[in-house]
Amino acid sequence: MLNTTDILETIQMIQNQNLDIRTITMGISLLSCADSDIDASCEKIYEKITRCAKDLVQTGEMLEMKYGIPIINKRISVTPIAMLLAASGGDPIKYALALERAAKQVGVNFIGGYSALVHKGFAAGDRALIESIPEALAKTNHVCSSVNIGSTKAGINLDAVGMMGQVVRRCSEITADRQCVAASKLVIFCNAPEDNPFMAGAFHGAGEPDCVINVGVSGPGVVRAALAAAPDGLNITEIAELIKKTAFKITRMGQLIGSEAAKRLQVPFGIVDLSLAPTPAIGDSVAHILEEIGLEQCGACGTTACLALLNDAVKKGGVMASSMVGGLSGAFIPVSEDAGMIDAARSGALCIEKLEAMTAVCSVGLDMIAVPGDTPAEVISAIIADEAAIGMVNSKTTAVRVIPAVGLKDGEELEFGGLFGTAPVMKVNRFSPAKFIARGGQIPAPLQSLKN
Amino acid sequence: MRAVLTVIGKDKVGILSKVSSKCADCNANIIEVTQTILQDLFCMIMMIDISQINCELSELVYQMQQLGENAGLAIHVMHEDIFNSMHRI
Known part of the structure; x- marks a missing residue:
């Protein structure tokens, strides 16, 4: 039999001390969605996210009921979009809108991965994606963005650092009428982790499995x-x-x-x-x-x-x-x-x-x-x-x-x-x-x- | 499969009867009951068997919450695994 004190301690933690599960984040690899046609790529992304995560929110709510512990956020992280943009070219905003549409469809709080990893230099797609971040975050409500500009093994890409100062400013300026909200959805990392479940910096690293559940x-x-x-x-x-x-x-x-x-x-x-x-x-x-x-x-x-x-x-x-x-x-x-x-x-x-x-x-x-x-x-x-x-x-x-x-x-x-x-x-x-x-x-x- | 049902609040006539008849309605078997008074609060902990219940656990949780609200008590039903995982290695 469980001890009375232990039971009451758990209930006290949840009821009075704000103990909660902050987030269940499903990481989804979008590498399989890469296509040389950007519209086809966006369609594949939408299809894969809505297929993998269709029961995510419902499962979270069910577990809240079963265990009596609040799960505040249900979220999705995806492969850095710059990798898909490298294959497709085109207007990166289309990807942001596809992510937004998928997030709304499955009912998650946020979707992270409008990201680029540029700690050692810019690959195809990276510059275009970084430049589009302010517009992407202003036009969407659920999409979060991150850019990795440095690492212990590679050093710091000062060109990217210079760009990011301007991007952060621009994010604030174009959402000045909405508490500069776009800047709050953008994180600039050094040594970004590939399995982070927390926003706004969550993305699904290239070394991760196809689909995975991470918890914060x-x-x-x-x-x-x-x-x-x-x-x-x-x-x-x-x-x-x-x-x-x-x-x-x-x-x-x-x-x-x-x-x-x-x-x-x-x-x-x-x-x-x-x-x-x-x-x-x-x-x-x-x-x-x-x-x-x-x-x-x-x-x-x-x-x-x-x-x-x-x-x-x-x-x-x-x-x-x-x-x-x-x-x-x-x-x-x-x-x-x-x-x-x-x-x-x-x-x-x-x-x-x-x-x-x-x-x-x-x-x-x-x-x-x-x-x-x-x-x-x-x-x-x-x-x-x-x-x-x-x-x-x-x-x-x-x-x-x-x-x-x-x-x-x-x-x-x-x-x-x-x-x-x-x-x-x-x-x-x-x-x-x-x-x-x-x-x-x-x-x-x-x-x-x-x-x- | 077992769940822990806790009732915390001001002591009142008929609490045990109301909770246990609700358990019976849902076909949840009461395995163990302990009762204590903590700083003049009535505190009852029941271990109930939920493997044969005739509704979803979430429904039982909701009904107990309603019962608690109507009686001015806090009633929680939580799967026992949460306590086991937190307090046992």
Whole structure:
């Protein structure tokens, strides 16, 4: 017989501490859809996605009922579209519209993979796809885009970095009347993972199987509640141990739901992404965990150390709980999606430079940060280059999702609503990196020995 | 196949009878019942056998939720696997 305390603990986590499965993401390979005629290619894409994912949403809802745990998002990731564009040529927007149509047909929340991988240079289709990103994201509601501009093995493609600064600006400008929403659906990566279930950066890598189920869990609220309930005076080792145990329980949910979903959909189960993904809901904040550990406010000196501990403990607990781990795995720090981060940015405790330091020790990177609307493209490019350099040198994934808030200055706020939350516009260093960005070329791959 | 049914709320006359007759309606066999009072909240946990139920599990979940709402209680029915996977290695 199950223990009463255990049963009540699980129910408490779900009812009061916002424990949920953040996403079930079906990865679908579109390589079999490549065609030299773009219209035929789009038709094949639509057909394959709607065939593979026709029961995805329904299966998710069924599992929610069976286990009593909310599954917030059902999503699809596909092969980077630039690969199909390489074969077909033509107007890439047609692919975006085909993805949008397929996403609406199967009822998923997002579809990711309007992507290009250009960390070592541009192949056929890559430039055209990157240039079309602003229009593609403005014309669709469900399509998400990502571009990989660097890796530890290849270095950083500075030409692509220069382009992406302009693309991010353009995304904001053409959706200025809709809270610059296009920029929030675009991620620029270094070391992008091929099996990431989280948006906006999800795509289905070329090394992945034909169709696969990946799961992302969530649960900052549960970790915070466990720390809050712990006796006073625990030392930091005991705190790490407590986080590990809690992460184990959270991840077990993901493993159960993922393997069950894969079985029902008759596709292989890929990975669980060991993540602490916050939402703007009260009590579902990563910043509040750091504050619970002992910081007055997130962003204070000590934040990087606390985050390093949190991130590592989440992975250690999660690895034991799951048979296959992958994706971005770690604590996310998206500013607009985290009530504690929003407060810290408003009060001035948290600045972009501190966030950049935090990204060196946690999952992903500068995420959901609004910058002043007049921030020049080369400054955005330089932010991307800095972030990519951290990822490249430390052999980890880093990413940038900044939103130039058109018409707003630092101190003002960009309101997205829903899961995207509220983004206080953060101050950006205005000294110009224009000459550096304009040089172009490739930053060579770093040495992997003599680590200092 | 078993599910865990939990009833949490203010203690009231007839809770056990209402829940158990709903289980009987659905042909869900009650295997075990434990009851405790937690900080003046009534808390009942039932283990029920759902392998022979005459409706979908989702229907049973929904009906119990409705019953709970009408009586001012929180009633949850969840497949036992979620508890096993979380608390057992």
